[in-house]
Amino acid sequence: MSNTISSRNTAQLDPLTYTPINNGSYTYHGTAYTMSALRDGSNTVGMMVTNASTVFVQVQFSTAVYLNQVQLWLGQFNGNFNHPRDLSIFAGAVTSTAGTPLYSGTLATVATVQTINLASDTDFNTAHTIYTFVFSNSTGGVNVSVGEMLLWGQAT
Numbered sequence: 001m002s003n004t005i006s007s008r009n010t011a012q013l014d015p016l017t018y019t020p021i022n023n024g025s026y027t028y029h030g031t032a033y034t035m036s037a038l039r040d041g042s043n044t045v046g047m048m049v050t051n052a053s054t055v056f057v058q059v060q061f062s063t064a065v066y067l068n069q070v071q072l073w074l075g076q077f078n079g080n081f082n083h084p085r086d087l088s089i090f091a092g093a094v095t096s097t098a099g100t101p102l103y104s105g106t107l108a109t110v111a112t113v114q115t116i117n118l119a120s121d122t123d124f125n126t127a128h129t130i131y132t133f134v135f136s137n138s139t140g141g142v143n144v145s146v147g148e149m150l151l152w153g154q155a156t
Contacts, residue, residue: 041148048076048145054136055084055144058093064127064156068119073147074107082145083109084135087116094132101134127156 049055067089075083088101102123108114118124138144 048082048143053138053142053144054097054134055146056095057133057135057146057149059131059133059149059151061129061155064129065153066127066156067124067131067151067153068117069152070116070118070133071148071150071152072107072114072116073149074114074145075109075147076143076145080110082138082143083107084144084146085109085137086135088134088136089118090132090134091126091128091130092132093130094134097134097136102131
């Protein structure tokens, strides 16, 4: 199989096939706001991290995948606040923003689904087992809320 984007079939990656892991030490509000809520199929419950303007979410797959699209529900479920303003995606497990991300962009700070298409980006022509999503610059200043994160791509 060729590694070019145009020759790959893109499918939604089963939410249960990846494991979000927090690479930092943060406090969560209640049992509903856990990393597993990022992939539970509900955009009304998610992850809320307090006292951190930058949040590292490591996504690990059992086999290498080409990541083609990310769909995000951002902000807090009970109000239009705590939206991260920026997103960077790194290959591998990272714990700092040093280095060159595969993707870096500004997010809309509204309570709506956002889709980021990566299929035309040549940086995503290599499959990885671990991607790190870095959410930063929250509208609330110190809290970051992500309701749901769905991923599309293809396993190798």
